[in-house]
Amino acid sequence: EPEVTQTPSHQVTQMGQEVILRCVPISNHLYFYWYRQILGQKVEFLVSFYNNEISEKSEIFDDQFSVERPDGSNFTLKIRSTKLEDSAMYFCASSEMSSGTQYFGPGTRLLVL
Amino acid sequence: QKEVEQNSGPLSVPEGAIASLNCTYSDRGSQSFFWYRQYSGKSPELIMSIYSNGDKEDGRFTAQLNKASQYVSLLIRDSQPSDSATYLCALSGNQFYFGTGTSLTVIP
Numbered sequence: 001e002p003e004v005t006q007t008p009s010h011q012v013t014q015m016g017q018e019v020i021l022r023c024v025p026i027s028n029h030l031y032f033y034w035y036r037q038i039l040g041q042k043v044e045f046l047v048s049f050y051n052n053e054i055s056e057k058s059e060i061f062d063d064q065f066s067v068e069r070p071d072g073s074n075f076t077l078k079i080r081s082t083k084l085e086d087s088a089m090y091f092c093a094s095s096e097m098s099s100g101t102q103y104f105g106p107g108t109r110l111l112v113l
Numbered sequence: 114q115k116e117v118e119q120n121s122g123p124l125s126v127p128e129g130a131i132a133s134l135n136c137t138y139s140d141r142g143s144q145s146f147f148w149y150r151q152y153s154g155k156s157p158e159l160i161m162s163i164y165s166n167g168d169k170e171d172g173r174f175t176a177q178l179n180k181a182s183q184y185v186s187l188l189i190r191d192s193q194p195s196d197s198a199t200y201l202c203a204l205s206g207n208q209f210y211f212g213t214g215t216s217l218t219v220i221p
Contacts, residue, residue, distance in 0.1 A: 033209065035211075041213075042201075042211055042212065042213040042214060043151075043157060043201065043211040044211075045208045045209055045210065045211075048208070048209075056208050058208065091156050091157070098205075099144060099145045099205040100145070100205075101147065101159055101162050102147075102159075102209060103159065104149075104156040104157050104158070105156060106155070106156050107155075107156050
């Protein structure tokens with residue numbers, strides 16, 4: 001069964017460093033998403049991506065964040081200068097249609113020290 | 114105003130009972146509704162989607178949607194200890210909005 005994959009599973013970084021989180025969406029899906037979940041809190045939407053551009057983004061997705069689809073399979077989230085409050089689980093998701101079911105990857109747990 | 118509201122629980126039911134989870138939403142234009150289950154430290158996994166008013170059944174799970182009253186619910190029949198998790202209500206509008214989740218514990 002096709003699934004969304006994410007790497008790395010865990011990332012520890014120093015405050016101010018750049019991190020890149022990677023995702024491989026399900027192959028026939030066209031819509032890609034990033035979410036974050038701070039420990040004990042709800043899943044929060046960051047950004048959606050379609051046709052090589054951002055279609056929606058939340059207030060959380062400020063200038064320190066960027067997304068890219070560098071090739072036909074990977075979808076990345078870059079955090080330029082990490083802050084302590086960026087520590088969270090980051091989930092990638094993909095869907096076939098814009099309002100269709102989203103399938104989530106296993107997540108990357110980011111810890112900023 | 115929160116887009117999606119859920120009772121955070123915790124909700125405890127004995128094994129074999131019916132668990133009832135509820136969710137209300139604010140955007141009348143929402144068309145697609147989803148229930149996800151999330152085990153601690155894991156990613157959300159889809160249980161059911163529902164798009165039209167009424168009930169939709171899938172095994173032990175029944176989703177109910179009432180667009181006029183802006184609520185969606187999930188019933189879990191014959192609850193099992195393995196159903197113990199956080200249940201997330203989500204809807205698709207301009208963004209995909211998740212509720213805060215309801216923690217369910219099924220007591221053996």
